[in-house]
Amino acid sequence: MSGSAILFDAPGPKARRLSRILSVVGIVLIAAGLAWVVMTLAAPRQTSGGLELPGMFDESRWDIFAEPIVWRSIGEATVRTLQAFAFGAVGALILGVVLSILRTAANTWVRIPATVLIEFFRGMPVLLMMLFILLVFSTGALWAVVAALVVYNGTLIAEALRAGIESLPKGQREAGLSLGLTPLRTRLLIEFPQAFRQMLPIIVAQLVVLLKDSSLGYIVGYPELLRTTTNYLANFYGNRYMFSLFFVALAIYLTINLLLSWFARWLSRRTGSGSRRLGAAGPAGAGGAPLGAGEDTASAAASSNL
Amino acid sequence: MQVIFDNLPTFWGGFLMTLQLTVVGGFFATVIGSIIAVFRISPVASLRGFATVYTEIVRCTPLTLVFFFCAVVLPILGVDFPYLTFAFIALSVYTSPFVAEALRSGINGVAIGQAEAARSLGLGFGQTVGLVVFPQAIRMTIPPLINVFIALTKNTSIAGAFFVPELFAAGRALVNQNGNAVIALLLGVAFFYLVITVPLGQIAAHLERKVAVTR
Numbered sequence: 001m002s003g004s005a006i007l008f009d010a011p012g013p014k015a016r017r018l019s020r021i022l023s024v025v026g027i028v029l030i031a032a033g034l035a036w037v038v039m040t041l042a043a044p045r046q047t048s049g050g051l052e053l054p055g056m057f058d059e060s061r062w063d064i065f066a067e068p069i070v071w072r073s074i075g076e077a078t079v080r081t082l083q084a085f086a087f088g089a090v091g092a093l094i095l096g097v098v099l100s101i102l103r104t105a106a107n108t109w110v111r112i113p114a115t116v117l118i119e120f121f122r123g124m125p126v127l128l129m130m131l132f133i134l135l136v137f138s139t140g141a142l143w144a145v146v147a148a149l150v151v152y153n154g155t156l157i158a159e160a161l162r163a164g165i166e167s168l169p170k171g172q173r174e175a176g177l178s179l180g181l182t183p184l185r186t187r188l189l190i191e192f193p194q195a196f197r198q199m200l201p202i203i204v205a206q207l208v209v210l211l212k213d214s215s216l217g218y219i220v221g222y223p224e225l226l227r228t229t230t231n232y233l234a235n236f237y238g239n240r241y242m243f244s245l246f247f248v249a250l251a252i253y254l255t256i257n258l259l260l261s262w263f264a265r266w267l268s269r270r271t272g273s274g275s276r277r278l279g280a281a282g283p284a285g286a287g288g289a290p291l292g293a294g295e296d297t298a299s300a301a302a303s304s305n306l
Numbered sequence: 307m308q309v310i311f312d313n314l315p316t317f318w319g320g321f322l323m324t325l326q327l328t329v330v331g332g333f334f335a336t337v338i339g340s341i342i343a344v345f346r347i348s349p350v351a352s353l354r355g356f357a358t359v360y361t362e363i364v365r366c367t368p369l370t371l372v373f374f375f376c377a378v379v380l381p382i383l384g385v386d387f388p389y390l391t392f393a394f395i396a397l398s399v400y401t402s403p404f405v406a407e408a409l410r411s412g413i414n415g416v417a418i419g420q421a422e423a424a425r426s427l428g429l430g431f432g433q434t435v436g437l438v439v440f441p442q443a444i445r446m447t448i449p450p451l452i453n454v455f456i457a458l459t460k461n462t463s464i465a466g467a468f469f470v471p472e473l474f475a476a477g478r479a480l481v482n483q484n485g486n487a488v489i490a491l492l493l494g495v496a497f498f499y500l501v502i503t504v505p506l507g508q509i510a511a512h513l514e515r516k517v518a519v520t521r
């Protein structure tokens with residue numbers, strides 16, 4: 001947040017002391033809150049029947065993780081999650097590219113159906129699509145998950161690519177056409193590579209969404225990470241491991257997602273200079289530097305994907 | 307087709323529940339998100355750090371896990387609410403960092419000269435943000451915020467799998483009763499979702515064009 005420095009004075013000694021005190025107070029409050037949560041979790045509890053249960057960090061709740069077979073099934077579940085993600089990502093990218101080209105086609109008979117299709121699939125929950133594919137096409141859980149992820153994220157990627165194509169300076173297309181390229185070749189060879197590059201951070205952010213949504217497999221019965229840990233393993237070893245198994249699943253999801261979203265941010269920084277140069281040529285560059293000078297619009301949009 | 311009209315009350319009940327989840331979840335997400343956004347730009351470093359970590363962690367957690375935590379793990383830990391309350395909590399917590407990011411990107415979009423002018427007039431942090439930056443940021447924030455609410459509407463379907471009788475759950479129950487009309491029933495459910503999401507999307511696109519012209 002380099003830009004936020006403009007919102008308040010460079011602090012003098014008094015303000016610096018105040019801010020330091022507030023910081024310390026804030027850290028203490030946050031640490032106290034965290035400590036309270038941890039203590040509550042760690043404390044032994046009484047059930048309504050008068051039984052005393054060990055705390056959440058008690059050894060008896062974690063001892064299954066000493067067994068390699070537990071880790072093996074967690075590993076296999078992670079692979080299944082990543083498998084759904086990989087199929088879904090490749091499919092969604094292909095579908096997104098195709099749909100974005102159809103959506104921006106000059107021919108009305110191509111453009112209008114593509115638009116309707118995109119609007120239809122964009123406005124509907126992925127979960128509903130998974131159920132639909134599972135019940136209507138009886139594909140089995142993996143392909144229901146993958147197909148729904150492909151259709152849903154494909155339409156969203158198509159919209160991002162369309163926005164990228166439309167934000168290009170008009171001269172790019174005119175230059176392509178005046179070189180004698182056909183409209184389709186202009187789109188594929190001149191406009192599309194630029195749009196793709198500009199929208200890459202948003203597309204990667206969409207892939208993070210895809211990975212998160214693969215956990216919906218839990219609901220339609222695909223044995224991905226969450227279902228394997230909290231359902232199969234917890235049923236097999238007993239409910240007292242529910243919390244620890246959930247915790248491990250959460251940690252694995254967080255690790256993968258954080259890595260992916262950092263990759264998205266790194267990409268947007270890397271491609272940032274290119275897109276700013278393009279933006280400066282168009283009318284969007286007018287109106288002075290934005291407050292957060294370090295961040296361009298693409299990365300801001302990338303971080304707002306749900 | 308007939309099967310949809312026969313079960314219209316069920317659809318309608320689910321639709322109202324979905325609307326309720328969207329509105330209540332959206333409201334609390336906006337409240338939490340605004341607090342996080344203010345933390346994120348505040349002069350106090352620890353609040354900034356907290357807001358950043360919160361945003362990163364919640365944004366990278368799948369909603370299914372948030373729901374699972376609320377509806378299954380919390381009761382094991384001794385927290386006892388009705389499932390609807392758990393759904394409200396899960397939806398508002400999950401959506402809040404996205405609201406915060408939308409607000410923050412709106413604030414980042416305000417020209418830096420505006421803040422400089424306010425500061426050189428002698429306004430403090432609260433006045434600069436409250437009187438000058440925020441009113442301008444809100445205009446640019448509304449289209450992305452609507453997109454967040456559209457996503458929230460779609461995400462409420464996950465509540466249906468965690469014991470809240472909303473549209474998705476209603477559809478699933480009806481499908482179980484009428485195995486011969488699966489396609490019609492699920493398309494009916496999709497229609498009710500589109501009734502909410504498509505108009506919201508049109509409004510967002512319209513506002514986006516308007517804001518883009520005046521900027």
